[in-house]
Amino acid sequence: MKSLQDKTIFITGANRGIGKSLVAASLKKGAKKIYAASRNLDKLPDFGDPRVVPVALDITRGDQVEHCANLAGDTEVLINNAGILEPGDILQGDTTMLRDNMETNYFSTLRMMQAFAPVLSRNAPAKLVNIVSIVAYSPLPSIAGYSAAKAALYSATLSSRIELAPHRVMVHAVNPGAIDTDMNAGSNWEMPSPDRIAPSILDAVEQGILDIVPDEMGQGMYAQWCENPEKLAKTFHDMYHTGK
Numbered sequence: 001m002k003s004l005q006d007k008t009i010f011i012t013g014a015n016r017g018i019g020k021s022l023v024a025a026s027l028k029k030g031a032k033k034i035y036a037a038s039r040n041l042d043k044l045p046d047f048g049d050p051r052v053v054p055v056a057l058d059i060t061r062g063d064q065v066e067h068c069a070n071l072a073g074d075t076e077v078l079i080n081n082a083g084i085l086e087p088g089d090i091l092q093g094d095t096t097m098l099r100d101n102m103e104t105n106y107f108s109t110l111r112m113m114q115a116f117a118p119v120l121s122r123n124a125p126a127k128l129v130n131i132v133s134i135v136a137y138s139p140l141p142s143i144a145g146y147s148a149a150k151a152a153l154y155s156a157t158l159s160s161r162i163e164l165a166p167h168r169v170m171v172h173a174v175n176p177g178a179i180d181t182d183m184n185a186g187s188n189w190e191m192p193s194p195d196r197i198a199p200s201i202l203d204a205v206e207q208g209i210l211d212i213v214p215d216e217m218g219q220g221m222y223a224q225w226c227e228n229p230e231k232l233a234k235t236f237h238d239m240y241h242t243g244k
């Protein structure tokens with residue numbers, strides 16, 4: 001699959017942030033249909049386009065995930081975007097925080113991947129796109145539970161990339177740096193808006209780029225990691241200890 005034009009796309013966490021921007025960007029790409037999933041349909045914006053099909057989905061609910069995989073059996077591109085960030089250090093962080101991060105960002109996203117893999121294989125050529133994070137490459141200790149969950153998701157993304165290749169399902173990891181959404185509320189960083197990065201994500205998906213880093217901050221960090229993983233670890237060490 002080269003273009004997203006005329007494709008059927010399923011996007012989780014579509015009511016705000018990056019997910020909402022991905023719906024708008026998919027419409028601009030000429031998608032045929034977009035399943036816009038939100039755990040509370042009252043929160044889903046009116047995208048003003050009949051190609052958008054609202055779907056109720058809490059990804060932590062296995063029954064709802066199964067229902068969606070049946071309901072949206074024509075999905076050709078799945079974008080696993082829904083996620084949470086519960087901050088906390090690894091040594092002082094309480095177990096609930098660590099488990100919550102894992103439950104949503106890893107186990108529930110993995111459940112989506114498992115439920116939709118047969119759908120995507122049936123509709124191949126197809127795409128599975130996981131919105132992961134730059135902290136999958138190296139952990140930011142102030143958000144250690146989130147980082148661990150995203151590292152686990154990145155690993156699952158790489159495994160499924162190999163597993164699904166013979167089925168003509170291309171698996172992409174999207175690993176942004178900081179983006180200006182509710183997830184970063186109160187942060188002083190200079191961050192791009194989700195509306196700015198969503199079209200870049202979809203362009204990169206169309207180009208077949210497997211590891212996508214859509215923003216400048218993320219690209220700088222990714223370049224450090226590619227050069228030597230210790231370099232990015234040192235950057236995060238300094239951020240943690242200086243608070244900058």
Ligand SMILES: NC(=O)c1ccc[n+]([C@@H]2O[C@H](COP(=O)([O-])OP(=O)(O)OC[C@H]3O[C@@H](n4cnc5c(N)ncnc54)[C@H](OP(=O)(O)O)[C@@H]3O)[C@@H](O)[C@H]2O)c1
Binds near residue numbers: 038040043059081175
């Ligand atoms: N912002 C960043 O800097 C950044 C950087 C790297 C990666 N990411 C990743 O990008 C993705 C989107 O984040 P965002 O920045 O757009 O954050 P956001 O504005 O906080 O949006 C998170 C979205 O995920 C949904 N969600 C959370 N738990 C869910 C669940 N159990 N079931 C279904 N939907 C659920 C939320 O729904 P509700 O409105 O119902 O809560 C919301 O739509 C996440 O996976 C995040 O980890 C973000």
